[in-house]
Amino acid sequence: MKGNPWVRPYVLTSGRTTTRHRLFMHTLVSVPDFDPAFADRLPPEARSLYERAGTTAESVAELSAHCGVSLGVTRVLIGDMAARGRMIINPDTYSSPYDERLLRRVIHGLKEFA
Amino acid sequence: MGLKSSPDSLPPHMTSAKIVVAGGFGVGKTTLVGSVSEIPPVNTEAWMTQAAKSVDPETGATGKATTTVAMDFGRITLAEDLVLYLFGTPGQARFWPMWDDLSRGASAAVVLVDTRRLDTSFAAVNYFENDSDVPFIVAVNLFDGEQTHRLAEVRDALQLTAEVPLVACDARDRGSAVATLTAALTHTMRRTSVGTTPGVLATR
Numbered sequence: 001m002k003g004n005p006w007v008r009p010y011v012l013t014s015g016r017t018t019t020r021h022r023l024f025m026h027t028l029v030s031v032p033d034f035d036p037a038f039a040d041r042l043p044p045e046a047r048s049l050y051e052r053a054g055t056t057a058e059s060v061a062e063l064s065a066h067c068g069v070s071l072g073v074t075r076v077l078i079g080d081m082a083a084r085g086r087m088i089i090n091p092d093t094y095s096s097p098y099d100e101r102l103l104r105r106v107i108h109g110l111k112e113f114a
Numbered sequence: 115m116g117l118k119s120s121p122d123s124l125p126p127h128m129t130s131a132k133i134v135v136a137g138g139f140g141v142g143k144t145t146l147v148g149s150v151s152e153i154p155p156v157n158t159e160a161w162m163t164q165a166a167k168s169v170d171p172e173t174g175a176t177g178k179a180t181t182t183v184a185m186d187f188g189r190i191t192l193a194e195d196l197v198l199y200l201f202g203t204p205g206q207a208r209f210w211p212m213w214d215d216l217s218r219g220a221s222a223a224v225v226l227v228d229t230r231r232l233d234t235s236f237a238a239v240n241y242f243e244n245d246s247d248v249p250f251i252v253a254v255n256l257f258d259g260e261q262t263h264r265l266a267e268v269r270d271a272l273q274l275t276a277e278v279p280l281v282a283c284d285a286r287d288r289g290s291a292v293a294t295l296t297a298a299l300t301h302t303m304r305r306t307s308v309g310t311t312p313g314v315l316a317t318r
Contacts, residue, residue, distance in 0.1 A: 024219035026132040026199040057128050059199055061187055065156050071215075093129040093195070097221040098249075098306040106131050106221065107296045109192025113150075114292035 023060050023075045028090040029082075030057035038086060045069045046077045053078075053087060128195050133295055134217050134248065135202035136241070137226035138234020142255040143202035144186045146226060146285035150292055151188025151200060185216075200295075213241055222298035223250035226285065229263045232271050239272055249302040251279040253294045 023029075034054035039047050048067040052058060058066075064074040081087040094102040135143045147155045185203040192198050201216050203209060217223060223242055227235040235252075242250040254261070254268055265280050274280060279301050283294040 024132070025201065025216060026130045026219065028128055028130050028197065030128075059130060059189075059197075061185075061199070061201070062156065062189070065187075090128055090130075093127060097131060097219050098302055100303060100307065102131060103221060103299050103303045105196060106192060106198055107299050109196060109198070110150075110190070110292050110296050110299075113190060113192065114289050 023078060023089065025061040025071070026059045028057045028059055029053050029063060029078055030088050030090060031086065032088050035086070045073065046081065049074060049077055050081060050086065057090060128197060130197045130199055132199045132201060132220045133298060134220045134223040135200055135226060136213075136223055136235075136238035136250075137202075138228070138231065138236075138238065141226045141228040141231075141235060142257070142285035143226055146224075146255070146283075146291050146294070147186050147188040147200045147202050149286055149288045150190060150295070152191060153189050155186045155188045155202075157186050185212075210241060210245070213246070217242075217246050217248045220248045222295075222302045223248045224294055224298045225250055225252045226255050226283075227252060227268065227272070228255055228257065229268060230257070232268070236272070239274070243275075243278075249298075249305040251281060251294075251298045251301050253281050253283045253297075255285045256282055 031050060031054040034051075039050050039054075042050055045067065049063050049069060052063055052067055060071070060074060060078065063069075063078070064071045067074070069077070078087055078089065082089050096102075135146055137143050144155050144157070185201065187202070188200040190198045190200070201220075203212060203216060223246070225235055225238045225242060227239075239252065242248065252268075252272065252274060254263070254265065256262075261282055265282065269280050279297060281294060281297050284290040
């Protein structure tokens with residue numbers, strides 16, 4: 001955990017532990033228009049998440065791991081920034097993780113990759 | 115292909131899929147993830163802090179609970195708009211709250227076993243049999259590239275039902291790891307295809 005060791009985690013989120021958005025660990029998050037001035041105004045944890053997602057679309061788990069912010073806090077902060085239009089939670093292209101088109105594409109991709 | 119969605123947003127609509135790699139400590143999960151991942155497996159102490167109500171309904175603990183879990187994950191970019199994530203984490207029962215979170219939204223799961231210590235993977239098999247809707251297969255990791263036990267014996271020992279596919283793999287070998295992952299996805303396709311699904315398979 002690289003985050004601030006002196007702050008209990010949910011102080012960063014004003015005590016909130018949930019978010020309205022459904023965020024799987026593998027859900028991709030990106031920043032539509034990176035705004036350095038906005039980044040400057042953010043607390044350190046939110047800032048590092050915002051900056052990281054501003055470079056490339058990454059999963060919730062990657063953002064959490066690379067920024068050293070716990071998964072729960074990462075979810076809340078992403079939810080906040082998404083609600084303000086500062087982050088995009090990439091919508092699911094497929095209706096279900098069992099969608100046959102998705103499964104076929106992943107199998108095909110893996111075989112190409114092997 | 116041709117599934118790219120609306121061009122109205124700036125970043126391409128990249129979407130992601132997930133396969134969970136379960137199994138006991140030291141059965142080769144990190145090796146398997148590493149042999150296919152395009153990034154070195156990220157080993158993170160995923161620091162889970164949630165209200166205990168949502169973390170641990172079984173113990174009835176109140177207040178807040180913190181669980182620290184070492185988790186590995188890898189990533190494979192399969193297409194411009196499609197990324198596959200592999201998640202592996204210890205399968206001990208005490209991590210089950212984490213497992214719910216990990217497996218939610220997964221397309222398939224692979225329970226990796228080591229025949230020298232099958233018992234370390236019992237909890238993971240139990241979890242996917244009883245507590246998860248994610249279709250799973252069991253893969254025997256051949257540590258020295260050799261099959262020391264017949265698969266039928268392993269199936270017996272794990273008391274796997276006939277419908278759970280059991281395969282052998284060499285987690286160190288990319289081709290073998292990929293074959294294991296595709297076997298899991300193929301199993302999901304069979305389990306969930308319209309008309310053959312007994313009951314409702316929750317997807318979320």
